[in-house]
Amino acid sequence: MTPGTARIGRPHxxxxxxxxSLELIGSLGKYLGLAAALPIAVALWYGEPIWPYVVAGAITxxxxxxxxxxxxxxxxxxxxxxxxxxVSMTWLLAAAFACxxxxxxxxxxxxxxxxxxxxxxxxxxxxxxxxxxxxDDLDRSLAMWRQFxxxxxxxxxxxxxxxxxxxxxxxxxxxxxxxLPGPEIGTLSERIRSTARRLWLLYxxxxxxxxxxxxxxxxxxxxxRMTPYEAIAHAFTTxxxxxxxxxxxSIEAFSAASQWVIAVFIILAGANFALxxxxxxRRRPQVFVRDEExxxxxxxxxxxxxxxxxxxxxxxxxxxEEAVRTGLFQVVTIMTSTGYATTDFALWPIxxxxxxxxxxxxxxxxxxxxGGIKIVRHxxxxxxxxxxxxxxxxxxxxxxxxxxxTPVDEKTLRAVAAFVLLYIGLWVVGAAVIAVEVAAFTNxxxxxxxxxxxxxxxxxxxxxxxxxxxxxxxxxxxxxASKITMIVLMWAGxxxxxxxxxxxxxxxxxx
Amino acid sequence: MRVFLIGAGQxxxxxxxxxxxxxxxxxxxxEGSRLQALTSRFDVAVFEGNxxxxxxxxxxxxxxxxxxxxxxxxxxVNIVAGMFSRREAEKATTVIRTSSSEYVELWREGQxxxxxxxxxxxxxxxxxxxxxxxxxxxxxxxxxxGQVQVGEFDVDENASADVVGVPLRNASLxxxxxxxxxxxxxxxxxxxxxxELLHGDRVVIIGSPAAAxxxxxxxxxxxxxxxxxxxxxxxxxxxxIARVLxxxxxxxxxxxxxxxxxxxxxxxxxxxxxxxxxxxxxDFLERERIGQAQAGIFAxxxxxxxxxxxxxxxxxxxxxxxxxxxxxxxxxxxxxxxxDVSVNPRAVTxxxxxxxxxxxxxxxxxxxxxxxxxxxxxxxxxTSRYIGMxxxxxxxxxxxxxxIVRNGQAIFPHGDDVLEAGDRVIxxxxxxxxxxxxxxx
Numbered sequence: 023m024t025p026g027t028a029r030i031g032r033p034h035x036x037x038x039x040x041x042x043s044l045e046l047i048g049s050l051g052k053y054l055g056l057a058a059a060l061p062i063a064v065a066l067w068y069g070e071p072i073w074p075y076v077v078a079g080a081i082t083x084x085x086x087x088x089x090x091x092x093x094x095x096x097x098x099x100x101x102x103x104x105x106x107x108x109v110s111m112t113w114l115l116a117a118a119f120a121c122x123x124x125x126x127x128x129x130x131x132x133x134x135x136x137x138x139x140x141x142x143x144x145x146x147x148x149x150x151x152x153x154x155x156x157x158d159d160l161d162r163s164l165a166m167w168r169q170f171x172x173x174x175x176x177x178x179x180x181x182x183x184x185x186x187x188x189x190x191x192x193x194x195x196x197x198x199x200x201x202l203p204g205p206e207i208g209t210l211s212e213r214i215r216s217t218a219r220r221l222w223l224l225y226x227x228x229x230x231x232x233x234x235x236x237x238x239x240x241x242x243x244x245x246x247r248m249t250p251y252e253a254i255a256h257a258f259t260t261x262x263x264x265x266x267x268x269x270x271x272s273i274e275a276f277s278a279a280s281q282w283v284i285a286v287f288i289i290l291a292g293a294n295f296a297l298x299x300x301x302x303x304r305r306r307p308q309v310f311v312r313d314e315e316x317x318x319x320x321x322x323x324x325x326x327x328x329x330x331x332x333x334x335x336x337x338x339x340x341x342x343e344e345a346v347r348t349g350l351f352q353v354v355t356i357m358t359s360t361g362y363a364t365t366d367f368a369l370w371p372i373x374x375x376x377x378x379x380x381x382x383x384x385x386x387x388x389x390x391x392x393g394g395i396k397i398v399r400h401x402x403x404x405x406x407x408x409x410x411x412x413x414x415x416x417x418x419x420x421x422x423x424x425x426x427x428t429p430v431d432e433k434t435l436r437a438v439a440a441f442v443l444l445y446i447g448l449w450v451v452g453a454a455v456i457a458v459e460v461a462a463f464t465n466x467x468x469x470x471x472x473x474x475x476x477x478x479x480x481x482x483x484x485x486x487x488x489x490x491x492x493x494x495x496x497x498x499x500x501x502x503a504s505k506i507t508m509i510v511l512m513w514a515g516x517x518x519x520x521x522x523x524x525x526x527x528x529x530x531x532x533x
Numbered sequence: 534m535r536v537f538l539i540g541a542g543q544x545x546x547x548x549x550x551x552x553x554x555x556x557x558x559x560x561x562x563x564e565g566s567r568l569q570a571l572t573s574r575f576d577v578a579v580f581e582g583n584x585x586x587x588x589x590x591x592x593x594x595x596x597x598x599x600x601x602x603x604x605x606x607x608x609x610v611n612i613v614a615g616m617f618s619r620r621e622a623e624k625a626t627t628v629i630r631t632s633s634s635e636y637v638e639l640w641r642e643g644q645x646x647x648x649x650x651x652x653x654x655x656x657x658x659x660x661x662x663x664x665x666x667x668x669x670x671x672x673x674x675x676x677x678x679g680q681v682q683v684g685e686f687d688v689d690e691n692a693s694a695d696v697v698g699v700p701l702r703n704a705s706l707x708x709x710x711x712x713x714x715x716x717x718x719x720x721x722x723x724x725x726x727x728x729e730l731l732h733g734d735r736v737v738i739i740g741s742p743a744a745a746x747x748x749x750x751x752x753x754x755x756x757x758x759x760x761x762x763x764x765x766x767x768x769x770x771x772x773x774i775a776r777v778l779x780x781x782x783x784x785x786x787x788x789x790x791x792x793x794x795x796x797x798x799x800x801x802x803x804x805x806x807x808x809x810x811x812x813x814x815x816d817f818l819e820r821e822r823i824g825q826a827q828a829g830i831f832a833x834x835x836x837x838x839x840x841x842x843x844x845x846x847x848x849x850x851x852x853x854x855x856x857x858x859x860x861x862x863x864x865x866x867x868x869x870x871x872x873d874v875s876v877n878p879r880a881v882t883x884x885x886x887x888x889x890x891x892x893x894x895x896x897x898x899x900x901x902x903x904x905x906x907x908x909x910x911x912x913x914x915x916t917s918r919y920i921g922m923x924x925x926x927x928x929x930x931x932x933x934x935x936x937i938v939r940n941g942q943a944i945f946p947h948g949d950d951v952l953e954a955g956d957r958v959i960x961x962x963x964x965x966x967x968x969x970x971x972x973x974x
Contacts, residue, residue: 416821418810420789420799429800 037533043104043111044093050112050183051086054119055079060170061123065163071127075167078122082115100197103530106521109180109200113513116179117143120171127164131155136502143509145171146179147516148391150265150361150485151508153498157270162251165268169258175516176262176391177225177295178202185218200521202389217296224299225261225391232287233257236280245277252276260287263392265361265485272493273362278347281364285351292358292386293319314426315398319387322397326353326381333374340365352378358386359393361485361493368492375488379471382478393483393515395445402430402438437520444519445481452511453477459503466490466499476504480511535559536890537598537622539584539614540605541567543861544630544653547883548602549575551904552890555968561593562605584614587621595621602886604630612636615647628889630882632769634776649889653882654773660881661830661855662777664874665762667745668828668853669753671735671874674899675742676910680943681936681959682745683713683908685901688734692752702726707747709945710740711935713961716902721963723933737901737961739908739935740945759853760784763826765812765842766833767791767798770857770878774830775805786826788812790833812842815849824850831856831872836863843872900964907964908935913974915954923951932962932970 058079065072100108120142124132132138137153144151145168154160160168174182178201198214236253239245252268259266269275273284290298297316301307310316331349334340340348348365355362356378367378385394405423413419422429457473460466468489475487476497486493497505514522524530534556538545541562549558549571558577561584562568568579582589584605595601601618603611611629618627628649631637640650663673663682669691670684688697696704701712701724715722716735722728730736738748746758760783764771767789775785779802787802789795790811799807810817818824829851831839836859843854858864858875867875884900899908913920919927924934925948937944938957944950952958962970 416808418808418817418821420792420795420807420809422796422800424803427803 035532037529037531038103038107039099039101041093041095042098042100043107045090045095045098046100046104046108047111047115048086048089048091048093049187050108050180051115051119052083052090053086053183053187054112054116054179055081055083055086057119057170057174058082058123061163061167064166065161068162070161070163072163074123074126075163077126078119081122082119086115105197105200106524106530109197109517109521110513110525112180113146113517116146116171116175117509117513120145120167123164123167127161129159131159131498136505137498140497140505140509141168142171143512144485145264145266146175147483147512148172148175148259148262148264148359148393149480149483149512149516150259151480151491151497151512152266152485153496153505155496155498157268160268166251166255166258168266169255169264169268172262172264172266173229173258176264176291177222181218182222184215185222200517220299220303221295224295224303228287228290229257229261232260232283235283235287239277239279239283244279248276248280256284257287260284260360260362261291261391263288263291263358263360263386263390263483265355265359267362270494273351273364274366274494278343281347281351284362285347285354288351288354288358288360288362289323291360292354292390292392294387294389295391296389297387312426315387315401318401319397322384323350323354323357326357326377330374330377333377337371337374339370339374353381356484357381357384357394358390359482359484361479363486363493366492366494368486368488368495379475379478379488382475382482382484385482393481395442395482398425399438399442401425402435403442406435406439441519444523445515448511448514448519449474449477449481452481452507455507456500456504459501459507463503464499464501476500476508477511480508481515483512483515534599534890535597537561537593537595537601537618537625539590539601539603539611540630541571541579542604542606543879544604544606544883544886545602546571547880548604548886548890549577551883551887551900553577556890559594559598561589584610587617590614590617591621595625598622598625600890601625601627602630602889603628604882604886606632608633608636612645612647615645619646626889628886630886634773651882651885652773653878654769655777656881656885657770657857657876657878658773658777660876661774662781664855664876665759665778665783665828666742667749668759668873669749670745672901673745674908676899676908676936676959677938677943677957679742680938682740682742683899683901683935683959683961684738684740684745684748686736686738686748686752688730688732688736688752690732691754692730692732693754696751697730697732700727700729704730707740707744707751710738710744710748711933711945713737713739713908713933713935714906716906721906721931723931735902737906737908739959739961741943744945755852759827761826762786762828762830763788763823763846763851764830764832765789765839765846766831766857767794767807768832768834771830771832772798772801774832775802779805786821786823788823813845818845818849826851828853828855830854833857834859836860836866839863840867840870840872843867844870847871904964906961907967908959908961909967909970911958911960911971911974913952913954913956913958917952917954917974919952919974920954921951924948927952930969931966932960934958934960 058075061075062072121138124138124141131154140153180197180201184198233253236248237250240248255268273281297309297313300309327350330353331345334345334349351364352367383395385396386392388396388398409421423435453473456476460468472489476491479487491497536556536558538560541560553575560577561580561582563583565581572579580593603614605611608631615627615629627647629647631650631652632654637650637652639645667673667684669686673684675682712724714737715724762785764775764787767787778785785805787805787807788810792809795807795809829846831843833839839856843856847854854872855874856867856872858867858877864875924946936959
């Protein structure tokens with residue numbers, strides 16, 4: 023043996039540090055199980071059984087603890103590569119955690135594992151698509167657990183972990199960027215941990231504000247059904263742009279005053295949280311006016327509301343304040359990917375339905391809790407196209423794309439274009455799978471357009487689609503293949519596709 | 534005055550050339566060969582050493598200097614030398630050269646502890662902006678916060694017949710201006726009213742900025758006002774020019790061959806159209822209508838490229854070309870090639886720095902025709918024998934007063950006006966006469 027070979031050693035075939043990833047996933051799971059404390063408290067309050075949540079929390083924490091112990095190796099380090107795996111797997115784990123109480127306490131409508139996992143993934147990804155048909159059959163604690171999973175998923179469980187757990191400080195930035203929506207996170211601080219803390223602080227404050235505002239409406243007698251329970255439950259799903267409701271008729275069950283308040287908080291939830299932090303907590307409201315994305319966000323809401331309200335009025339579906347309220351509410355709920363409804367818009371004529379369908383692709387602002395493509399990507403894509411057109415005329419022209427007057431680097435622009443293409447590709451493939459399965463293996467009646475809408479709704483984390491899967495319907499009639507497709511779409515959509523897609527490449531795993 | 538100079542490159546040499554007769558100069562440089570070249574031409578003390586070494590500076594006698602000029606081509610050396618000069622020569626005026634606008638900003642904010650900062654790029658950009666204001670001028674300078682402009686013009690076949698071949702006193706000349714000198718062949722004439730301008734003359738005009746523009750229009754009626762320029766080269770010089778011209782509201786296009794450089798400048802100037810192209814491709818010139826710009830400024834690093842690009846641009850129709858000549862020798866080559874105006878950044882810088890070496894009463898000086906003539910800005914003494922004398926009665930000693938500044942206002946004097954004590958006098962003179970003129974006022 024020559025001296026060299028001993029030092030060179032055997033070839034390493036695996037490109038990622040699997041043990042480090044598993045250890046971190048375990049560690050996150052360990053703490054995630056603590057979230058069961060909230061439904062336990064609710065169950066105690068209403069005298070409902072607590073064991074489903076105790077079991078769920080124990081399984082999740084126990085699994086996490088065991089994984090962390092078994093995977094612990096000296097020198098474990100989570101780098102950029104491992105981050106993608108950690109984020110993707112943690113979200114799969116979270117959905118599994120969420121579905122345990124559904125299996126144990128959900129009765130017949132949630133007893134099928136695919137249905138339960140669908141509901142769990144729809145919760146954590148803040149989609150709001152549901153397989154529940156009989157809401158009165160759910161325990162109050164279980165209904166609150168559904169709402170609470172959306173609240174945890176909205177600002178992000180990893181962002182929360184970075185904010186409160188000391189161990190994630192190293193490598194936190196990349197983890198956080200995989201989880202936070204939008205191409206740039208508009209950092210509030212050099213330190214990723216204080217950014218995470220500030221985002222969560224604002225999130226908690228806004229949630230509390232909405233819960234108080236809705237409770238006040240109930241106390242003042244403007245809405246008999248808006249109890250503190252309902253106020254908290256809906257605050258939990260408004261700020262994450264989630265869309266789960268405790269009511270079968272969604273927000274239609276509540277009064278006009280409640281609907282207005284919820285609409286306002288939906289608009290806030292779809293705005294950039296870093297921007298809001300500066301505007302509200304730092305008292306610099308002028309940052310709203312200066313931000314190109316925010317201006318476009320507001321302009322789009324206004325334009326779409328005028329358009330939809332005019333249609334409702336013209337079709338005789340609503341008029342006066344009701345038309346404006348219905349128009350605005352449906353626009354913001356679909357555009358920001360919330361998924362509430364104040365009317366069964368699935369029954370509308372085709373033009374207003376297509377208007378809502380188009381809004382599914384808009385999304386909220388970057389750095390908000392919304393899903394979809396997001397305003398800033400539309401903005402940048404428009405600028406990229408504008409530049410392409412200019413450069414067809416003048417090939418040598420050098421035109422940096424600017425956002426808020428600052429040049430955006432080419433890597434970000436390519437990522438934006440790649441994201442939009444992947445988004446559209448996944449949407450079409452998802453729609454195809456759903457269409458084939460529904461047509462060949464179920465007897466559900468879907469129009470040609472509906473698989474497209476279902477797929478768009480899932481990848482955009484919106485929730486309802488049209489037809490039987492409309493806001494007052496459910497996804498229960500679809501087959502397992504369609505539901506699993508939607509689970510993947512929701513998962514990929516929430517993590518903004520790339521962290522999930524890189525896991526599918528050979529070079530991610532092998533050198 | 535004792536002048537201590539750090540850096541014997543082109544700028545340093547030009548400064549020595551301008552100052553060596555009246556001042557005691559010590560030059561410090563790291564390269565002995567440069568110093569040797571300097572001593573063979575001028576009577577100056579030299580010292581081989583490092584401008585960033587306090588020991589070397591001290592040994593070379595910086596402590597005795599009245600004026601310290603750090604003008605190497607490296608900003609860092611100049612800044613460090615300037616800092617040491619503050620310690621070693623506390624009463625000396627310190628002037629440093631920089632090529633970064635960032636340091637100029639810092640100095641303006643009071644963050645850089647030197648008396649003056651002169652930026653070659655910025656001075657070049659200002660020079661070009663003045664030239665664009667009076668496109669017919671070969672060279673221009675401003676005095677008294679821009680109230681008085683000095684311009685050197687060619688009288689060629691473009692010139693209006695109203696001024697050529699007509700005695701000056703009969704010609705309708707722009708008011709608030711004076712023909713300070715006519716350079717004809719190798720000689721210079723200080724014109725009287727019966728003198729005439731001829732084709733091939735070069736004239737020096739002192740007047741208000743409006744009058745300078747009017748002269749430009751007389752001598753080049755088609756020149757017009759430049760609103761739209763193309764700049765070749767987006768390096769430091771090109772960028773500085775673009776910034777200054779944009780501030781004046783001109784429309785600017787830039788051509789830069791290097792991709793990274795082009796990107797940087799495009800990011801820095803949102804309203805400048807930047808092309809990543811060599812600028813030598815006829816297809817490009819045609820497609821982008823480069824020839825329709827009113828003026829082309831050639832600020833690439835390579836003089837040869839500047840000359841070729843300027844000629845090509847002329848062929849494509851650009852009526853007015855200004856080229857940066859990094860080497861002094863390129864100036865005459867550019868002239869041969871038909872380029873309208875050449876600007877040598879080092880000469881511009883040296884000229885700016887030399888101003889600090891003059892008599893405290895003298896605020897400013899402009900050099901014309903490669904140092905043969907100067908325009909001075911001198912404050913008159915109460916004891917001067919010319920106080921109270923009308924301009925008609927003043928003797929002509931190879932010099933001529935073009936304007937006076939009284940209580941902050943520029944006056945373009947007529948024969949009956951009288952010189953008062955404390956007036957600032959803008960005076961054209963042969964360089965050799967300058968010390969005498971300053972003495973007499």
